[in-house]
Amino acid sequence: MTELKNLLVEKRDDILMITVNREKALNALNDETITELQQVFNNHKDDKSIRCVILTGAGKAFVAGADIGELAAADVTKGKAVSEKGLKLMDTIQNYPRPVIAAVNGFALGGGCEMAMACDIRLASEKARLGQPEVNLGLIPGYGGTQRLSRLVGRGKAMQLILSGEMITAAEAHRIGLVDEIYPPEQLMEKALELAKLINSKSPVAVKMAKECINRGLDMTLENGCKLEMNKFGDICGTEDKKEGTAAFLEKRKANFPGK
Numbered sequence: 336m337t338e339l340k341n342l343l344v345e346k347r348d349d350i351l352m353i354t355v356n357r358e359k360a361l362n363a364l365n366d367e368t369i370t371e372l373q374q375v376f377n378n379h380k381d382d383k384s385i386r387c388v389i390l391t392g393a394g395k396a397f398v399a400g401a402d403i404g405e406l407a408a409a410d411v412t413k414g415k416a417v418s419e420k421g422l423k424l425m426d427t428i429q430n431y432p433r434p435v436i437a438a439v440n441g442f443a444l445g446g447g448c449e450m451a452m453a454c455d456i457r458l459a460s461e462k463a464r465l466g467q468p469e470v471n472l473g474l475i476p477g478y479g480g481t482q483r484l485s486r487l488v489g490r491g492k493a494m495q496l497i498l499s500g501e502m503i504t505a506a507e508a509h510r511i512g513l514v515d516e517i518y519p520p521e522q523l524m525e526k527a528l529e530l531a532k533l534i535n536s537k538s539p540v541a542v543k544m545a546k547e548c549i550n551r552g553l554d555m556t557l558e559n560g561c562k563l564e565m566n567k568f569g570d571i572c573g574t575e576d577k578k579e580g581t582a583a584f585l586e587k588r589k590a591n592f593p594g595k
């Protein structure tokens with residue numbers, strides 16, 4: 336296990352587990368933690384031995400937001416820089432070439448909710464609480480919340496959550512589509528690993544391409560998104576994974592994907 340100052344990073348077979356570990360501040364994302372997260376994702380971008388990432392928090396929080404102490408001291412220039420740096424990390428997570436699962440173990444507020452939303456799939460503990468409470472601080476979300484929340488739950492719910500600053504339960508987050516599954520706290524990590532292993536049993540090339548099509552397509556018109564899918568479908572038909580996957584089906588055996 337690599338121990339950074341604010342993160343625990345552990346490789347379990349082909350799964351990279353990243354735990355934000357700043358419990359004294361409920362894992363709030365200070366500048367140093369953002370830098371470390373960016374480093375870890377950058378360092379593992381081309382690491383083919385990793386097939387999936389699970390992102391979680393130590394203790395009772397996933398991440399309780401950006402670090403309010405640091406934000407208190409930010410002027411206009413600094414505020415923009417803080418947002419830019421956080422947004423870059425969220426972009427890196429979203430565009431990481433393998434799936435990233437958020438295991439939302441507790442408070443996911445402000446920057447924490449934004450980080451969970453940058454992940455591909457959100458599994459939450461029944462104890463989790465989510466929200467964008469920035470208006471309570473005279474702030475607005477700065478790590479993509481105004482954009483990703485409305486894309487996930489629709490304009491009305493995003494307005495309600497961001498303008499009221501209210502926290503919601505995991506059950507409500509599940510109901511509105513902000514989290515994809517909820518589990519008893521003691522089962523969360525087991526379920527996240529189970530999902531990661533299931534995804535890792537599929538074609539790596541197909542998983543990577545499907546993630547890219549969904550993410551890029553959401554920023555396009557339906558017509559252009561479908562064109563993207565058509566081109567990627569053509570590309571994937573030239574891969575060894577497709578050759579193996581279709582052959583295995585026809586030969587009634589389990590596929591052994593080469594990942595190429």
Ligand code: CAA
Binds near residue numbers: 361400404
């Ligand atoms: N930044 C810095 N420190 C934080 C923090 C944050 N976002 N959230 C919690 N902490 C600290 C508290 O100050 C406290 O420190 P001390 O022990 O030194 O006093 C410690 O973590 C424990 O917190 P609480 O005592 O408040 O714990 P609680 O269980 O009573 O309450 C909570 C939990 C409801 C999550 C509460 O801590 C809280 O409201 N936190 C702030 C949440 C928030 O507003 N997040 C948004 C930040 S702004 C943002 O994220 C902007 C953006 O989009 C980029």
